[in-house]
Structures are given as structure tokens and as C-alpha cells.
Amino acid sequence: MMPDETPQPTEPLIELTVNRVVEDPNTDTRILVLSRTDGTPEHFMIWVGAAEGESIRRALDTSVTPRPMSHDLVRSFGEHLGVITERVVITDVKSSTYFATVYLENKGVTRTVDARPSDAIGLALRCHAPIYVTPDVWKRRTGQNLDAWLNKLETKNIGAQEV
């Protein structure tokens, strides 16, 4: 999948966890808020589709859905075929679109699959696989100063639900 892979950067990858999924009522999308596992108090936000966002939210809740969601189906393929989702890496950002790579391991062979971060993370959470971002993408992330805006949005959402 990546024949001309450049040499690994000397800077290590940054591990992330999904902090929460926030509804953006203006655009019918979801905002994925990711935090660093090393405790650095800065966030990384990715806008994802409503369906993908809900799938990630369900994985966080570990609530069992009556029927498998699309990402549950991919996990199920892995379980049947003995393919392990080893890790996912957010590798690039171009014009505000993030790119991710899913690393699959099968009988000692690693293969990579190109994915949107929403699918990569939806699968990683279900397979307990770590989520990473390259230091370069971390530096170029959007939402560096959006924490205040996000808090306001969440307060508004709570208010809207009470009505």
C-alpha cells in the first residue's frame, strides 16, 4: 500500500485517546475531541460525519447495539479471519482533511490500509488498538484555540436538550 514509504521520522508518534464526541448542531456533524495520553493539556479536534461520530460515541460507551454497526462488522471480519488491528496513525492533513493509516497484522505480516480518521478510530476503539498522530500533523492541527468555543458549544447543547 505504501511502496515508497519515507524513512520513519526521528520524533516519536504521539498517542491519543478519544476524549469525547461533541455534536455540532450547525452542520449535522460531530466533533471528535482527542487528548494526548502523556497528559499534555491540549486537544486535537476532527470534524466527522454524524454516522461515524455516533459509531465512535457508541464504542466509547461500550454500549452493545442490538445489530452490529459498520465498524463492528469490520472488527468481526478481523475476528473471523485472525487479522489484528495493530494501531492507527493520523498521518497527514491537506486542506483541513485528515488522512489515517490502519496497520493490520496477520501471521507476522503487517499491511496498511488508507482510511478516514473516523473509520480508523471507530475500528481502533473496538479492537483496543492505540491511536497515534505524527508530530507534524499534531503541529498543524486545527482547533488549537478552540477550547473556549467548544465549551460554549457544549453548554449550548446541554441547554438545548433541557428545553
Place this chain on the structure above:
Amino acid sequence: MITQMQVKGLMFDPYNNAYIVILRDEDQADMLPIWVGKSEASSISLALESVDPPRPMTHDFMKAYLDAVNAKVISVVITDLSENTYFAKIHLTYEDSEYTVDSRPSDAIALALRSEAPIFANESVIRKQTSEELDQWLENLKPEDFGKLDS
């Protein structure tokens, strides 16, 4: 007994605010409508119209995942209907063995269209579905109702 079905179209059901995938057998004798969510409908629509989206959608990713390990979708079967929920199975070959994986029909159909795999339905599912009321309702639908999703 199973019958091979073709995806004839996709339509919006304004009463339930959902989408319906219409499956028909080759003789156009039996019809099987399956209600699906918005994102699944959009994914099936992209496959029907052979649109290559700039980034892989969830089912494109699913297909790429299977391709990466050389697993192949050989067929999908709509197997059962219980309390208005359909059930499907995806049949895969991988390293000379066959595997069967439970799935929602929407995922199975979206994946089958991308894998050029045949879609089948159990006869029992088709029988359960052909209530006269529903047939009549579907026959009354105009061709315009089977339009594109993004209208």
C-alpha cells in the same frame, strides 16, 4: 431455497424519514424492500452510481481492509426477518477456507456492490414480505420517487 436479487433502486420514505433499498429477483416477480439509515443509503447510492469519492467511505474502507489481507466476498444473503429487522450473512473466502459473518443487510449490500458479489435472499424472507398492502403501495410509486439521493 435462495433467490438472486438485484438492487433496482433507492428511494426516500417520507413517512419514516428513512431510505428504502429495492431488491428484485431476475424475473421481476418478487420484490424485497429494505429500510436503511441515511448514511448506509448514501453509501449504497455511491456504489450504484459508481462514484469514486475523494476519500474512502466506510464501506470502501471495509473493502480495502479485506483486499489488504486477500479475503474475498463471494456472496451476501438476506437470511431472516424478525420483528421488522432483516438479518444478513456475508460469505467470504480467505486462504482456501470459507467464512460466514453476520451483518446488517445495509452493510452487506453496500459491500456486495463494491465487491461485485451476488446478493441473494432466502425465499422465506421474500414470502414474509409480500403482503398485498405493501405491493400496492410500491406499485403506486412513481418512477421519480426512485431518484438520486442528493436531490
